[in-house]
Amino acid sequence: MKHTRRHAIAAAISIAAACVTGLAWADAYPSKPITLVVAYPAGGDTDALARLFAEKLSTRVGQPVVVDNRPGASGIIGSAYVSKAAPDGYTLLLAPSTFSIAQLVLKTNGASAYDVLNGFTPIVQTGSQPLFLVASGGSGFTSLKDAVAAAKGAGKSLSYASPGSGSPMHILGEMFARASGTNLAHVPYKGVAPAVNDVLGGHVPVTFITLGPVAPYFANGKLLPLAVASRERSPLAPKVPTLAELGYKDVEVTAWNGLWGPRHLSPEIVKTLNGHFNDILKMPDIVARMAVLGTAPVGGDADVLGKTNAADFTRFGKVIKELGIQAD
Template structure:
């Protein structure tokens, strides 16, 4: 009888613990979303759009914190080393979770090894833009001009090793052209110098160039995405312009520290994908020149694998090193 009583007490205790666990489903307190870049940019705005949706869907605050530095490595490394409990997440782009670790041998993390993939949020195409004084009206004319004046046409990038830089290197290698690459510290000064005619062209995120294209201050020659950008319906893709295989887009995605429980990863992924289906969220992303693009965690992992394999070849061939 005494033995049965002890067993009953143990069973009740175990059941109590189980109920206690179930009484605190994820999330039960605010969640931090780290953005490894300054406020106001494409990644920051993407994070704030999805943080608002997750707060509404999951009933806890998802708070965006900007931890910029070292081309996104500071904030990314912070998340890679955080507790894998779902309460510290990262929203980032190609730069920090794909390219920088390939160009910097001292990068403190390896994305495929050190993060649990949650999923992609959106894709932002780049657009090849020229100052209106440049006589080229198409990609073919730009290539002809570049070959006529090798190394004389200056092209602006927001930084060495950025996805913009990668796209230019791929373009040069595939078309037999040679530009004078001018690296800036950020998108804004790069675009400003194209506007001012100090450099002739740029492969720029649609987000930052679109207002200037619409105002007639920049001429768009092609977008680097697989499909035309709805914001520029008359501008062809590089495929349509006759130069296939040169696609290059900026992606934004959410990841967590490696070892985050699958049930948390899947819950976040499901909430994100539901949000991305709503017209309100789609409109907010369109407002920053981005196209929503939800994935499963496995789909994003495979996408990141293919991106790293693709750009590592470009980096090796062009001998690109992070500054």
């Protein structure tokens, strides 16, 4: 009995000591610079959001937060890099929703693969972004009807740009092609910025894209929004009709972005970062800047991001299989 009692007391002391040590360690985090990986080139909306968040987080934690662009393979390269990092809170990933589905479209090997559902620790969903169908001013399209007519019928086809194979924009393009009975040719780019640049230059007539990178070109007519793929009109562009309003049902895709850590990131670090980001996402200047980038703040518990990721993986996995979507 005494032997059992001594073991119980020793175990209780060990647990208490571990808790105190864990709390003290969490209080000390971070004690060195944090790297925030963006798996896309500089200049896109994910990169712009990362730099906004990095500046605010750095001020709050008293350590540099450095944005590290690691583009390639529709975000797979940068995501895989973070999945293999030490789970110490010093290497994080800010990812768009391409994160959930890129590997379902692109072939990966052991070096570049990652486990979408179990290979990372969700920290916070930072934002939500409606997707728009946007035409080049030189395309001659003034409505969705014009674009559909250009892509429909024998011998007709219409090219559309996306930020990459496996992106929500790519999936949306293929869903719309099915719903509208049109012939659409996917032209993938390595990120948002190069896709928008080629539509601006008239090299590709239309794109499925988030609002931020294209909105500055609406006023001068260089680009024209034809439709939005959200359930309701976006408050960021209330005059743009939804695809459902224009007769295309069940073609609803909304992009998002979120902060991830490697698998096994401690709950203490998740709680610390989640708290900072929830505060950051309520700052008026951040809300205003995110609106310019076509993004609405989300926040909430880490589970919000985890559930959003899992839902997209399941839903779009079925769509990708049904439509036979593969990398171009």
